[in-house]
Amino acid sequence: MDPECSRLLPALCAVLVDPRQPVADDTCLEKLLDWFKTVTEAGPSLLLLQENPCLVELLFRVLKAHDPRPRVLSFSLRLAGLFAAQEDCFQYLQVTPSSSVSQQGELLPMLFGESGPLGGAAWTAPTVRSGWLQGLRSLAQHPGALRFLADCGAVDTIFSLQGDSSLFVASAAGQLLVHILALAMRGPAEGHPSPQGCDWPACAQKIVCHVEDSLRSTATLQVTQALNVLTTTFGHCHSPWTQGLWVRLSPLVACLLEKDPIPASHSLVDLLLSVARSPVGSSDCGLWETLAQTLSHLSPTQAGPLALGILKLQDCPQALKTQAFGVLLQPLACVLKAAAQAPGPPGFPEGATGDSITVDTFLSSKSACVGLLCQALAHLELLQLLVGVALAHVHPGSGTCGHTDSPSPPSPSAPRPGPRRPCFGLQWQYCASAMAQQPPPVTWGATCVRSWQAVSGSSERPWISWGRCLRGRVLKKAFQATLRWLLGSPKAPSCCDLDPHTQLFLGELLPVLRKRLCSPCWEARDSGLEFLTQVTRHWGGQAAFRHALLASEVPELTGQLLRDPESYVRASAVTATGQLSSWGLYATPTGPEHPEVQQESLFTELLHILSTDSEGFPRRAVMHVFTQWLKDGHADVAEDLEQFVARVLQAASQDLDWEVRAQGLELALVFLEQLLGQPGSRCPYAVALPEAAPPATLAQVLQALCRVQLFEFALRALFDCDRPVAQKSCDLLLFLKAKATPCGGPQEAGASPDVVSVEAALQRWQAGEQGQPLGELEPEAVMAVLRSMDLEGLRGMLAKSSDHMEKSPQSLLQDMLATVGVLGENEADCY
Structure with missing residues (x-):
């Protein structure tokens, strides 16, 4: 132990046992325990106890106190356990008497035995009981500890x-x-x-x-x-x-x-x-029988987690996996069976739906139905990989997905008897037979969308009326499962468009998505927008997807949701419209029902959201969209690049949300990289910046940065009260400084700029006076200021955590003593 810590330790122990002194807070006591744990783990601790008798004295005095403070008693129990984990310290604490306290008996039994805290009033405090258990947990490391636990009745x-x-x-x-x-x-x-x-x-x-x-x-x-x-x-x-x-x-x-x-x-x-x-598990064959019996005895709500766990076991028998597969399939089957008013899908795995009593029981509990549906949809990808297991159950002996003895499902265009029920891709009632002849993802994707319908009120069955309450959670899982299915769907041989099954599915999916965007449930609208953004990002360039999307009215509905009353929905709508616009799939809604936006571009509307929206989520989303547009060479950007950057930076610089300001610096960095001839990847449907134009000279770059007022934004951000913003600004200015230095600065051409006004403004900003702007800047003055600033040193300081001040044990002891006036103010070191 450090000599200075040994000098301070007696005073601290005296403070802890003195009821007149305020108790150090839990954080300081935890840090103190962490320090002692580090000391005990570093090597033998017996010498530490012998050289610092105040530690043993602390334990005796806490025990002797008539009404010990719970936090100090808990700390003492845990401290004793840390030392007693070593056998020599364990023996020392057993026999060492107190030097100044008239206390007889062994210390450890007094701390952890029946004569200790167990019978006192402090035992009613959970922190004391917890400290007692943690102390024993640390102590129980050697055979002597076992004998001690048996003798003192701790077990x-x-x-x-x-x-x-x-x-x-x-x-x-x-x-x-x-x-x-x-x-x-x-x-x-x-x-x-x-x-x-x-x-x-x-x-x-x-x-x-x-x-x-x-x-x-x-x-x-x-x-x-x-x-x-x-x-x-x-x-x-x-x-x-x-x-x-x-x-x-x-x-x-x-x-x-x-x-x-x-x-x-x-x-x-x-x-x-x-x-x-x-x-x-690998040595007990009877365990599999127990698992099978448990699946049979538990209710669907109880059996779901067990079935999922069984499907993830490597050495599990296939018969047990088939049984577990049916358990996870049951929630979807019950909902679809009830929605279809049918006795059960032909060829569906036997027992997957159960009888009508099972279905009614399942649907009678909204919370159970929601949980199980979410579970089934969340793990649809796993179930998809186990389709062969289900087929082996439906067609015993087939063993493969290529079995063709089952009846073929009707083609999607073939007429079906009776009234047409809403369906997508392939009907659920043909699920098992379709698995044998169609790529599995098609069937599972259809299952997802059928589930949406069934739980969102498409059916006229009375039980489904409460399904509207399920849309948020269940739909989100269904969207996620469908996206995973779409991402894993096979490509057409030409690899230039979606495969026929996916095209068919998307054609019937988009009307469902359109309905969800009009849902009164904001979670459904939000999940729908997130799904639209993701599928557009992946398939915005596919002709079939573009055609189906433009014919679905989904882009127009997405634009309307930019004014949704829920901020989460507005943020998702911003991201979705930005993605649609990048692929040329978004048109501002027009017509008599939207007279206020007929002449507005999407850029103008998003800029209005950035400047006026009261919530931070939509404004952050706008900045992410604008940054991506700048990277892609979006049409609204290429039309007037400098005006676009200037207007966005002006709005971002005045935002109270630090994430918006930080994203503004990210956009500024992208702009700078493009001026220097380092453009990033672009969307193929965007209006690209001129590729043939050579990189601008340094003077031209600096002039453009001054015109868009990038320097004022970055220099202000350098003294931002939020550290991430200051760090981004520092990185941006260092990047520019590094690019400018090899090229030679304006000063080398004979210029001698007057930088006094700029430096004076920076000093005011650093002092917290942010009122006066810099005004129009000359490139030479800006570069001279950047050369004079120690940006490298500032970046190093910003990289340190907020508690980068000295955190030594000595500092901790000084601060704990200073809070009770034991040390003078000049001896404390902020910890």
Whole structure:
């Protein structure tokens, strides 16, 4: 330990035990513990305790206090555990008496035994119970600790804390039991102990017997506690002894399936998956049977996470994966079955939908239906990869997706009997047979869109009336799943357009998207705009997509949403219109219903949003669109490049949102790179900047930067109160300085600019006076100022974190003492 820290430590310990002194806040105590942890991990700590007796004295005095402060007591318990983790320190704390406190007895039993805090009023504070558990967790590192835990009765206290009212305390108690069990099983018993436990250490036997009693309990809370302990054990302990533990406890776990209802089903699922992922899973064939039984006994809501986990297991039998596949398929099947008013899709995997009672039960709970639909749609990509599993279940013995004995689905253009129900791509009722003859993505994409209809009110069935409440969450997952399907769809042989299946799907998808953009639910409108942006980014150049989009009225609806009352929707509409415009797919809505925007360009409207919108999200989105337009050589940019940059920078410089100002500097950097002849990639449908024009000379570049007032914007931002803005400005000016230096500056041509006024303005800005603008600047004056500024040093200072001041332990001790007046003000060092 540093000598100065040793000098300050007694005073700090005295402050901590003095009830008249204010207690240091939790942050300082945590930092102090972090320091002690670093010291103890660096090497043997016995000498540290011997040379600093104030630490042991602190522990005794906290115990002796009539009403110890909970935070200090918790700190002391954790500190004692840190030192006692080393066996020599453990022995030292056991026998060392207090030098100034008339306190007899061993210190550690007084801290962690029944005669310690457990019986006092401070024990009612969760922070004390948590500190007690954390102290024991640190202490339990060696065989001596096991004997100590058994002698002081700590294990029984840990059992009781599993049901603590504080979730943090209860969780810590369960994790500590797992740690003690693993510590006890080290050594001779770590091989393959007998399941009966006759050769297990006493401490391990006590914990396992407690788990067994809890599994037999009729109280769900106790069952949950036992399952959680076992889940953590099999998740973290992969030694051979865990196999004997599972052999001993698996019958009790299986007995839980016989109860109605199954207690602690969520914890049971976690345990079974934890065992299946551990080495035990590969050696116990009976585990697969238990998993299959559990899938059969759990409700759809409970079985979903288990089914998903099973599908991700590597060595799982195919029959079990088929069963899990059907469980995850059931939410979509129930909704579509109810919406279609049909008994069940022909050829659909048997049991996937269930009977009418199953469907009604599933649809009766809105929260359950929402959760399961989102889960199914979120993992549609995984299900798509497992189509062969479903086909093997539908057509036993086929084993491949090429089986053709099933009836073929009607062609999309063929008439269907009865009234035409809304459908997209292929009808869900032909799902299984279509999987055998069509590329899987088509079927799954159709499933997504059918799901949208069913849950958003397209059907006239009464139960679906509450489906409008589901649109936000379910639609977002459906959009995400569909995008993944579209991105993975096969390309046509020519690779110049979308494949026929995707074209067909998009043709029927866009009307659904149009309806979602008109939804009264803002989440549906927002998700629809995000999806439109993403598909346009990927397929804006495909002729079939362009034709279908322009015929769908979606671009016009997107423009209307620029004035949506919800700021998130406005931001998404800005991004979508910007993407559409980049591909030449956006036209400002015209007509008598929109007289106010007939003569406005999109640039003018977005600039108006940047200047007037009260929310930051739309303004940030506008800046991102403008920056991308500048990179792409958008038509509105190429028409008058300097005017475009000047107007955008003027609006951005006055914005109160630091992200808008930072994005303005990003746009300025793109503009500078283009002037220097380094344009980025451009959209093929954009109006490109002249490629044949040679890069401008340095003088021309500087003049253009002055005309758009880029220097004023960047120099002001250099002293911005938000550090990211100042960093971007510094990087921009350094980039320009580096480009200008090799070319020779104006001063080398004989010019001697007067830079006094510019430097004076910078000094005012640095002092916080931002009122007066620089006015018109000459390039020579600007470059002279840049050469005189230490931009490299400023960048280094800005790169430091806000707490870059000295953070040494000595500084921490000084500050803690200064807050209570022990040190003079000049001795404190801001930590």
